[in-house]
Amino acid sequence: xxxxxxxxxxxxxxxxxxxxxxxxxxxxxxxxxxxxxxxxxxxxxxxxxxxxxxxxxxxxxxxxxxxxxxxxxxxxxxxxxxxxxxxxxxxxxxxxxxxxxxxxxxxxxxxxxxxxxxxxxxxxxxxxxxxxxxxxxxxxxxxxxxxxxxxxxxxxxxxxxxxxxxxxxxxxxxxxxxxxxxxxxxxxxxxxxxxxxxxxxxxxxxxxxxxxxxxxxxxxxxxxxxxxxxxxxxxxxxxxxxxxxxxxxxxxxxxxxxxxxxxxxxxxxxxxxxxxxxxxxxxxxxxxxxxxxxxxxxxxxxxxxxxxxxxxxxxxxxxxxxxxxxxxxxxxxxxxxxxxxxxxxxxxxxxxxxxxxxxxxxxxxxxxxxxxxxxxxxxxxxxxxxxxxxxxxxxxxxxxxxxxxxxxxxxxxxxxxxxxxxxxxxxxxxxxxxxxxxxxxx
Numbered sequence: 001x002x003x004x005x006x007x008x009x010x011x012x013x014x015x016x017x018x019x020x021x022x023x024x025x026x027x028x029x030x031x032x033x034x035x036x037x038x039x040x041x042x043x044x045x046x047x048x049x050x051x052x053x054x055x056x057x058x059x060x061x062x063x064x065x066x067x068x069x070x071x072x073x074x075x076x077x078x079x080x081x082x083x084x085x086x087x088x089x090x091x092x093x094x095x096x097x098x099x100x101x102x103x104x105x106x107x108x109x110x111x112x113x114x115x116x117x118x119x120x121x122x123x124x125x126x127x128x129x130x131x132x133x134x135x136x137x138x139x140x141x142x143x144x145x146x147x148x149x150x151x152x153x154x155x156x157x158x159x160x161x162x163x164x165x166x167x168x169x170x171x172x173x174x175x176x177x178x179x180x181x182x183x184x185x186x187x188x189x190x191x192x193x194x195x196x197x198x199x200x201x202x203x204x205x206x207x208x209x210x211x212x213x214x215x216x217x218x219x220x221x222x223x224x225x226x227x228x229x230x231x232x233x234x235x236x237x238x239x240x241x242x243x244x245x246x247x248x249x250x251x252x253x254x255x256x257x258x259x260x261x262x263x264x265x266x267x268x269x270x271x272x273x274x275x276x277x278x279x280x281x282x283x284x285x286x287x288x289x290x291x292x293x294x295x296x297x298x299x300x301x302x303x304x305x306x307x308x309x310x311x312x313x314x315x316x317x318x319x320x321x322x323x324x325x326x327x328x329x330x331x332x333x334x335x336x337x338x339x340x341x342x343x344x345x346x347x348x349x350x351x352x353x354x355x356x357x358x359x360x361x362x363x364x365x366x367x368x369x370x371x372x373x374x375x376x377x378x379x380x381x382x383x384x385x386x387x388x389x390x391x392x393x394x395x396x397x398x399x400x401x402x403x404x405x406x407x408x409x410x411x412x413x414x415x416x417x418x419x420x421x422x423x424x425x426x427x428x429x430x431x432x433x434x435x436x437x438x439x440x441x442x
Contacts, residue, residue: 030062032327039331040068041094041316042075045278045351046151049344050335057334063327072201076400083108086321091328095139095148095315098203101222102397103317104141104148110318111145115329126333130354134386138313138395148315149336150353154276155381156208156300156310157374159283162271163296165190173296177212177240177303180272184248187271195248197270199258202410203403205274206241207393208310212303213237217393217402225396225435226442229406230421230428237303239420242413248272254414266290274300276312277367277378281350284369297372299381311385312394313353351378401434 041047047069054065070078076096082089083103095103103109116122128136131150139148158174160166166173169186188195198205210216215233219226228234245253250270262279264270266289273280282288283295300309316336318328334340341357348366352358358375367375385391393399409427412418418426435442 030060032324032330033062035061035063035324035327037063037065037091037324037327037331038068038089039065039092040070040075040079040090041314042072042096043069044152044314045349046344049347049349050340053335053340053343057331060334061327061330063331065331080400083319083321086319088319088321088323090319091322091324092316092331093319095317097138097312097314098394098399098403100138100148100313100315101395102400104139105397108320109147110320110322110325111141111143111147112149112318112329112332113145115326116146121326121329122333126337130338130356132353132355132358132382132386134311134382135313135315135353137386139315139317148317149332150313150315151336152278152314152351153353153382154278154310154312154351155378155385156205156274156276157280157297157377157381158272158274158300159265159280159295159297160272161265161268161283161291162187162191162193162294164294165193165271166296173298174272174301175298177209177301180244180301181240184244184272188248193268194250194253194264194270196244196272197249197253197256197261197264198245198274199261200254200256200411201258201407202241203399203406204310204312206238206406206410208274208300208308209241209303210234210237211308211390212301212305213240214303214305216390217399217406218396221392222396224442225398225440227402227428227431227435229402229409229431230425233305235420235424238410238413238424242410242420245410245414246416249414254411268294276351277374278351281367281369281374284374285348293370295369297369297374297377299377307384308388308390309381309385310394311382311391398435398438398440401438402431405430405434 051067058064079093116128135150135153139150140146165187166183171183171186174180174183184195213233213236215231215237216228219228265273265283268291280297284292286292300307316332318325322328341352341354345357345363357363364375405427409423412423413420
């Protein structure tokens with residue numbers, strides 16, 4: 001960022017100087033002069049925006065920020081290892097949703113309540129209560145303390161990029177799993193457009209189908225963590241879901257990451273998907289999407305047992321081993337300030353966690369796709385997930401291990417290497433073994 005642009009940007013957000021953690025000392029010295037903050041998150045829209053604004057924080061505080069943003073699996077592996085040692089390599093980390101219970105309840109993260117309550121460190125109008133209750137609940141430990149401030153919340157929805165093909169087939173937008181199967185059989189490969197694609201993180205994308213068929217990951221999370229991946233309901237769900245990928249997906253669809261799936265949808269090469277608002281909102285961006293006019297979005301399909309949209313929350317937290325905790329809190333407070341929230345929305349950010357941002361006219365205007373209120377669909381999904389209790393499976397200590405077993409099982413079924421019954425029985429055995437190796441008695 002050029003100095004001229006930096007000065008202009010800082011003037012536009014002069015309220016930052018009112019944040020206690022960013023205020024200069026009486027001598028005029030910047031509060032964190034000489035401090036280096038090591039911040040790590042996985043690569044995503046929010047850290048990409050924050051990276052652009054870092055010169056402002058550095059100019060205000062004197063601190064230098066190293067922002068590391070590897071891919072999601074690489075980040076989780078590195079962070080889990082480093083946090084387990086209670087080392088000081090990181091000052092601010094992404095608190096990954098599936099690791100929240102493990103990282104928080106193991107004592108690897110710093111409680112933030114005292115920082116938030118301290119008027120010498122936190123501005124009065126920063127207002128932690130402005131963040132959605134469901135997102136704060138996800139970052140709260142068994143001790144009732146808050147360990148992360150959410151920057152992204154994802155409610156799972158469905159979308160069709162070629163809704164016109166569905167209409168031409170005389171069908172309505174699918175509401176149930178039976179409807180979905182009927183629609184995909186009618187439109188698959190029409191105009192050389194594949195029927196279905198989803199993110200190959202199946203421990204995330206498969207679970208709404210598992211629960212819709214009446215199955216679950218555990219017997220009764222978080223109290224009874226015996227896996228139930230080989231139940232009749234789980235086998236039926238896995239067979240249905242893997243068949244969507246195998247029969248209606250593009251060539252190589254089993255390997256598609258979330259970003260690859262999104263690109264195929266924006267190019268109009270695939271029709272139907274289930275994904276979060278963050279991704280689906282991009283289908284309506286005329287600058288990068290070819291299928292804006294033919295896009296339709298709706299809730300996740302429901303199965304015999306009901307509708308169970310997934311929810312994921314990611315947050316910024318401070319490792320217990322950080323030697324720069326106060327400066328780290330200043331960074332979190334700055335990056336997740338109301339001022340930056342407003343700027344993010346202006347820049348097109350699609351997954352704010354503050355209620356004031358979500359309710360803003362600027363955000364709502366950007367979340368309209370062909371007359372459909374994507375923001376409201378997402379809020380409804382998030383509220384359902386927060387109140388329903390069915391997401392409890394995802395934040396228990398041992399879910400990361402089970403997540404990998406599910407990923408493997410769905411891949412084996414979709415590729416035709418194993419039947420659904422064989423693959424889910426194998427996943428069940430692997431999950432039980434992994435949980436017992438962790439020391440948990442089941």
